[in-house]
Amino acid sequence: MTYNECKAQGFDFIVGVPCSSLKVFIECLRQDEAMRYVPVQREDTAVALAVGAFFAGKKPLVFMQNSGLGHIVNIVSSLLIPYDIPLHFLVTMREQPFEHEHMFAITKPLLSLLGIESRTFLINAASHG
Amino acid sequence: MVEMTRLQAVRSVLNTLSDELLVVTTGFLSRDVFCLGDRKENFYMCGSMGNAYPIGIGIALNTPKRNVVVLSGDGAALMSLGSLALGNSLKLPNLRHVIIDNGKYVSTGGQPTCSDGIDFSQFHNTQVINVTSDETASPRITLNPVEMADRFRSCCK
Numbered sequence: 001m002t003y004n005e006c007k008a009q010g011f012d013f014i015v016g017v018p019c020s021s022l023k024v025f026i027e028c029l030r031q032d033e034a035m036r037y038v039p040v041q042r043e044d045t046a047v048a049l050a051v052g053a054f055f056a057g058k059k060p061l062v063f064m065q066n067s068g069l070g071h072i073v074n075i076v077s078s079l080l081i082p083y084d085i086p087l088h089f090l091v092t093m094r095e096q097p098f099e100h101e102h103m104f105a106i107t108k109p110l111l112s113l114l115g116i117e118s119r120t121f122l123i124n125a126a127s128h129g
Numbered sequence: 130m131v132e133m134t135r136l137q138a139v140r141s142v143l144n145t146l147s148d149e150l151l152v153v154t155t156g157f158l159s160r161d162v163f164c165l166g167d168r169k170e171n172f173y174m175c176g177s178m179g180n181a182y183p184i185g186i187g188i189a190l191n192t193p194k195r196n197v198v199v200l201s202g203d204g205a206a207l208m209s210l211g212s213l214a215l216g217n218s219l220k221l222p223n224l225r226h227v228i229i230d231n232g233k234y235v236s237t238g239g240q241p242t243c244s245d246g247i248d249f250s251q252f253h254n255t256q257v258i259n260v261t262s263d264e265t266a267s268p269r270i271t272l273n274p275v276e277m278a279d280r281f282r283s284c285c286k
Contacts, residue, residue, distance in 0.1 A: 013187075013191065015187075036190065038186075038190070038215070038219070039215070039218065040183075040215060041211035041212070041214065041215060042209075042211055044177070044179075044180060044209075045180070045183045045209060045211060045212045045215070047180075048177070048180035048182075048183035048184045048186075048187060048209075048212070049183050049184070049186055049187035049190070050187060051180075051184050051187060052152075052183070052184040052185060052186060052187020052188035052189070052190070052191065053187045053188075053190070053191050054187075054282070055172070055184075055187070055188050055278075055281060055282045055285045056187070056188050056190075056191035056192045056285045056286075057191070057282075057285065057286050058191055060187075074176070074177055074178075075176075075177040075180055077176070078175070078176020078177045079174065079176055079177040079180065082175075082176065082274045082275075083274045083275060083277070083278040084274075084275045084278065085278060
């Protein structure tokens with residue numbers, strides 16, 4: 001999956017907190033003149049911006065590292081679910097070094113507990129395509 | 130400065146509105162606005178405390194022709210201070226933040242916040258209204274949340 005393949009799915013507002021695995025993806029976003037890069041400081045804030053964009057008629061995508069998943073538990077549970085606001089997330093699966101190991105093990109179960117359907121794919125870390 | 134109660138402050142904010150989109154924070158303030166002046170341009174964010182202002186940023190970024198007002202309490206504004214920095218960085222001309230500051234988490238029993246440790250008025254387009262303690266609760270919001278979100282979304286277009 002590349003930035004352009006992602007954008008081809010109709011996402012017109014892409015916001016998130018950087019992960020080193022998404023360096024190229026974020027570089028493409030920053031260079032995309034059709035998009036505005038918003039330097040968000042925390043994952044739940046990124047979700048909130050995406051909710052605002054959804055209200056404004058956009059199809060948003062929120063990117064983050066799995067280590068930041070804990071920050072979105074409240075906004076998913078108390079805003080996205082009860083208000084039925086559909087969002088897409090791009091969550092990287094950091095596994096190493098040691099501080100990532102436990103979150104890596106619980107990332108998919110946590111998404112499932114949150115009611116977020118997930119599928120895993122390889123991101124093309126080198127391609128700007 | 131004229132001292133106001135929370136309900137007087139909410140009334141004074143509602144009196145300034147015409148067709149602005151309004152996002153209201155968690156807790157008593159959403160209930161107050163619903164009871165004092167419900168309108169289809171209001172979004173009552175009943176959970177996810179601290180996220181009303183960044184929702185406002187997301188709307189204002191994507192609706193440059195609409196004016197957006199966010200009504201927060203001091204506790205909620207403190208909970209997402211990073212989003213206030215983001216507001217300062219973006220300086221969106223169509224986004225206004227009103228913070229009603231009573232120095233307390235009133236809806237949970239009046240426990241103190243640390244709002245005396247910050248000057249909210251330093252942030253972009255931010256108005257701070259200091260209010261005297263008013264622990265009267267307005268009745269709960271009776272709108273269905275899905276219908277309320279749909280109603281609000283159709284106003285944003």
